[in-house]
Amino acid sequence: MAFLADTLGRIKPSATIAVTNKARELKAAGRDVIGLGAGEPDFDTPENIKEAAIKAIREGKTKYTAVDGIPELKQAITAKFKRENGLDYAPNQVTVGTGGKQVLFNALMATLNPGDEVIIPAPYWVSYPDMVALFGGVPVAIEGPAETGYKISPQTLEAAITPKTKWLIFNSPSNPSGAAYTRAELKALTDVLMKHPHVWVMTDDMYEHLVYDDFEFTTIAQVEPGLYERTLTVNGVSKAYSMTGWRIGYGAGPASLIKAMGTIQSQSTSNPCSISQYASVEALNGTQDFIARNNEVFKGRRDLVVSMLNQASGITCPMPEGAFYVYPSCAGTIGKTSTGGTRLETDEDFVTALLEEEGVAVVQGTAFGLAPFFRISYATSTEALEEACTRIQRFCGGLR
DSSP: OOSSOGGGGGOOOOHHHHHHHHHHHHHHTTOOOEEOOOOOOOSOOOHHHHHHHHHHHHTTOOSOOOTTOOHHHHHHHHHHHHHHHOOOOOGGGEEEESSHHHHHHHHHHHHOOTTOEEEEEESOOTHHHHHHHHTTOEEEEEEOOGGGTSOOOHHHHHHHOOTTEEEEEEESSOTTTOOOOOHHHHHHHHHHHHTOTTOEEEEEOTTTTOBOTTOOOOOHHHHOGGGGGGEEEEEESTTTTTOGGGOOEEEEOOHHHHHHHHHHHHTTTOSOOHHHHHHHHHHHHSOOHHHHHHHHHHHHHHHHHHHHHTTSTTOBOOOOSBTTEEOOBOGGGTTOBOTTSOBOOSHHHHHHHHHHHHOEEOEEGGGGTOOSBEEEEOOSOHHHHHHHHHHHHHHHHTOO
């Protein structure tokens, strides 16, 4: 009899974490590797946030807290939703988890029964389908093709909905494509959802503040108030506040769902780190000036990477509206052979050969549900990005 559970066979390790670990191993072995796999800002956590954490430590705020968040943080979250999204939530409609991933995980565990379908636009964050499958749900990927800026259409969404559909997981700006939906594009999708009252929406807004070129972010419950009672709006401090390691995410939605999610958390991790929670209060309530400054740097990096990748033979890279990723097509390289002798049949062959021959670590599009593409995170230094893109140009130029 097998010792490990059958459910483990439904999931696979995160491809983005695997690439990052491989890059670290090669660096440790002395290889010159530029890692562009991790979705992590290279900016330090702002000083006012770090000072709030230090203050909390000195004041002895190091004990267990309420399972799903201290009152001060829940108040800061409700104020954020009101101020930035025009959404009204009471504290009992808010949950705080150990990163946004736990909030999504808790919601799916609390609601999915075997056979329930969850619609996931592709390209998607690698963890969505695995979390759905872990709880016996059926991930239903629907394609947002490159020709439409990696965005799904209302018609595609409508065609995917069945009586078994329980959730739509929606991520804008998107990891991995950087695609962000305008208010009008969201309204067209919410019009479809209004016709199907059994379908709930889990909207992952983690990259809300990372938008460029005067793009205006809106979220689904804000665009269509009629969906408020069946929307879980998920966000966190990781990306915009450069707090990835602090592990704080949060969500807001109907009180009954939030209570169920809290029950699950009470039997798994219990409360998120107390110090991280107090730091997050300062992140949400304190100055936001650094976000615009960081975004200017990100925008410059985005423009550099898109320009240089489009000069690489066989690569086509659209201009994303947000996040800190680009999702170029490598279709023009498929069927060719690298200088090192590797024949490129898939995007996975492309990224493997690129890492081995040029020391550039990126993530294959297959992991995100749309091939042949690859994802680059430009949340690293401009110098490293310029060198990486030069190497990609050289790699592509040597294909035969």
